[in-house]
Amino acid sequence: MCLVTVALLAGSIAVLASCSSPAGSSSASASASSESASSVSSEAVGMVNPWSDAASAEEAAKGAGLEAFPLPEGAISDLGEPFEVTYRYMEGMAEARYEFPAAAVVVRTAAISEDDLFDISGDYNKYAYEWTENIGDVAVACAGNREGESTKTYWGDEGEAHSIVAEGLGGDQDFGLTPDRLAVFVEAMK
Numbered sequence: 001m002c003l004v005t006v007a008l009l010a011g012s013i014a015v016l017a018s019c020s021s022p023a024g025s026s027s028a029s030a031s032a033s034s035e036s037a038s039s040v041s042s043e044a045v046g047m048v049n050p051w052s053d054a055a056s057a058e059e060a061a062k063g064a065g066l067e068a069f070p071l072p073e074g075a076i077s078d079l080g081e082p083f084e085v086t087y088r089y090m091e092g093m094a095e096a097r098y099e100f101p102a103a104a105v106v107v108r109t110a111a112i113s114e115d116d117l118f119d120i121s122g123d124y125n126k127y128a129y130e131w132t133e134n135i136g137d138v139a140v141a142c143a144g145n146r147e148g149e150s151t152k153t154y155w156g157d158e159g160e161a162h163s164i165v166a167e168g169l170g171g172d173q174d175f176g177l178t179p180d181r182l183a184v185f186v187e188a189m190k
Helices: 002-020 027-041 057-064 179-189
Strands: 052-054 084-090 093-099 103-111 129-135 138-144 152-157 160-168
Touching: 052 057, 057 084, 057 093, 057 103, 103 179, 129 179, 138 179, 152 179, 160 179
Parallel strands: none
Antiparallel strands: 052 084, 084 093, 093 103, 103 160, 129 138, 138 152, 152 160
16 A cells, blocks of 8 residues: 555656656756746845944944944943844944843934934834933933833934834833933933
8 A cells, every 4th residue: 555655656746747847848948947037036126225234333333424323331221231232334324233131222323414303213103102301411302102111212413313212022012211221322322
């Protein structure tokens, strides 16, 4: 019984294999077909990713054309020390992503022509709460789904726009930064 099943399976494979190539095709035409398929698939479709990776905040600032990209170092309030910080840049903007065990925080700085509240966060969600928070001598725009915890923060000063976006990992969709957590970032970035 097993031998019959194996023989039928082998026969089916042989029939399917012969159906996949037209009769009289050669390996040269199959190769040409493969080459034309690969040349089609290698054409770029859509917009090119404008971001480039950087090894440090200094490298991200330089790549973005910014004078500096100051960021906090060490522990971030009660979040502790990040286990990973990655950097990237595009023309006119630098970004750092801080990874913590249960949260991620993305900070950006970009050159702007005016000292406006220019939102460079890339976060276009609607939030239940919007307010202005004073961190030291800096007034920042905040938005979040928990009162007093900012998921998105942004401000402008001295020809630069800054943003901070907090993201809960592990299911906390409404994670936000408290004023103490925000202060660590804002004070370092101004």
